Amino acid sequence: MSSALNPLLSYEEAAAIVAARAEELASVRQTQKVPLSEAAGRVLAAPIRADHDMPPFPRSTRDGYAVRASEANRHEPLPVMGSTRAGEAPAAVSLAKGAAWEIMTGAAVPPGADAVVMLEHVEAGDGAIRLMEPRRLEAGENIVPTGAEARAGQQIVYAGTRMGAAQIAAAAACGHAELDVFRRPRVMILTTGDELVPVSEKPGPGQIRNSNAPMLAALVEQFGGHAVTMPAIGDSAEALNKALYATAAADMVIFSGGVSAGRFDLVEPALARLGAKFHFTGARIQPGKPVVFGEIQRGEISQPVFGLPGNPISSTATFLLFAAPVLAALAGWGDTLPRFAFAQLERGVKGNPGLTRFVPACCDAGGNVEPVGTQGSGDITAFAQANCFVVVPEGVKWIESEEIVKILQF
Numbered sequence: 001m002s003s004a005l006n007p008l009l010s011y012e013e014a015a016a017i018v019a020a021r022a023e024e025l026a027s028v029r030q031t032q033k034v035p036l037s038e039a040a041g042r043v044l045a046a047p048i049r050a051d052h053d054m055p056p057f058p059r060s061t062r063d064g065y066a067v068r069a070s071e072a073n074r075h076e077p078l079p080v081m082g083s084t085r086a087g088e089a090p091a092a093v094s095l096a097k098g099a100a101w102e103i104m105t106g107a108a109v110p111p112g113a114d115a116v117v118m119l120e121h122v123e124a125g126d127g128a129i130r131l132m133e134p135r136r137l138e139a140g141e142n143i144v145p146t147g148a149e150a151r152a153g154q155q156i157v158y159a160g161t162r163m164g165a166a167q168i169a170a171a172a173a174c175g176h177a178e179l180d181v182f183r184r185p186r187v188m189i190l191t192t193g194d195e196l197v198p199v200s201e202k203p204g205p206g207q208i209r210n211s212n213a214p215m216l217a218a219l220v221e222q223f224g225g226h227a228v229t230m231p232a233i234g235d236s237a238e239a240l241n242k243a244l245y246a247t248a249a250a251d252m253v254i255f256s257g258g259v260s261a262g263r264f265d266l267v268e269p270a271l272a273r274l275g276a277k278f279h280f281t282g283a284r285i286q287p288g289k290p291v292v293f294g295e296i297q298r299g300e301i302s303q304p305v306f307g308l309p310g311n312p313i314s315s316t317a318t319f320l321l322f323a324a325p326v327l328a329a330l331a332g333w334g335d336t337l338p339r340f341a342f343a344q345l346e347r348g349v350k351g352n353p354g355l356t357r358f359v360p361a362c363c364d365a366g367g368n369v370e371p372v373g374t375q376g377s378g379d380i381t382a383f384a385q386a387n388c389f390v391v392v393p394e395g396v397k398w399i400e401s402e403e404i405v406k407i408l409q410f
């Protein structure tokens with residue numbers, strides 16, 4: 001617990017603890033096979049290797065004529081002796097001296113040729129071509145030699161890579177109809193609060209709908225986890241004990257609400273009763289100051305558990321800053337640090353001398369970012385316009401419009 005003797009950690013200190021634990025917690029991971037068509041977003045558990053030299057033959061990158069560069073540079077007509085289209089077997093015999101060979105993009109260049117001259121760069125007529133003056137051709141031009149991209153057996157996509165379109169293409173090119181990926185960690189989402197009703201119900205007086213459960217589930221899926229949500233838990237020790245009972249098999253547990261200093265903020269004591277060890281129970285950030293990160297020993301396995309403040313903007317910020325790196329590590333991502341980027345501020349923002357601020361904002365495709373302006377951390381309406389947080393470091397009082405700022409996208 002924080003006290004005068006044990007002051008709250010700065011954002012950077014808390015982030016460093018998370019990064020260090022994320023590495024260690026990531027050691028327990030299971031794998032599964034998925035068809036290539038379902039591999040997008042999954043994390044590769046075994047490297048993809050080239051199953052043949054890539055390219056498997058000297059490949060022309062242009063439509064044109066295969067020649068010897070030194071001969072073409074004489075600017076004399078070279079008779080065209082034959083042609084190879086993409087998909088045709090390479091010419092069986094070496095290109096005759098002083099000759100050219102018609103070639104298409106993606107086709108195999110005949111032996112003996114050392115360059116391809118582009119169609120647009122020759123004069124053609126009478127079954128011959130001539131390199132236009134004053135153009136010159138370099139040996140090797142417009143040809144990718146056999147194995148220049150990868151040699152057979154070479155790793156071309158590494159374990160820990162999240163499969164995107166480019167990596168899926170590489171897997172397909174090497175004949176992988178199935179991939180070994182890491183199993184997605186099961187993340188139990190426990191929302192607390194006597195005021196919460198399910199999304200499908202109309203809130204009574206003093207009640208609100210449980211919007212954090214689906215919001216956090218979406219974030220969990222985005223960071224490689226499989227979200228398991230439960231009905232909201234009432235603000236009592238008994239209800240929390242009972243809910244925690246169901247979390248034993250989860251790879252990670254995320255609480256929302258009940259971590260502030262209020263009389264019904266009972267999450268931390270409930271975790272302590274289970275013997276949780278706390279890394280921190282607060283950080284000098286706004287929003288999200290009461291954020292809790294701990295671990296519960298479950299047999300051999302240490303289960304990470306987060307207590308995120310209940311306000312939706314606070315929950316999202318603390319999820320991205322602290323829970324997401326641990327989740328990404330459990331999911332097998334090679335690079336788990338929060339993804340900060342840079343953008344140009346469209347309106348000045350205020351800092352808070354003793355806290356790092358994370359200001360909900362909207363960044364456009366041109367890299368201009370504007371705070372959305374909220375009525376506090378519970379303002380779901382304003383937050384729905386946001387796609388990032390602007391970071392205002394601790395100690396900074398004000399950032400002027402037009403300045404380049406760090407943002408955390410989600």
Ligand code: AMP
Nearest residue numbers: 191193210211212257258260309310311
């Ligand atoms: P707490 O962190 O429990 O003190 O809650 C802080 C604020 O967030 C209160 O206004 C709660 O009503 C609100 N809140 C807590 N949990 C949720 C939730 N699951 N969905 C939406 N709002 C919530």
Ligand code: MG
Nearest residue numbers: 192193257258
């Ligand atoms: Mg509460």
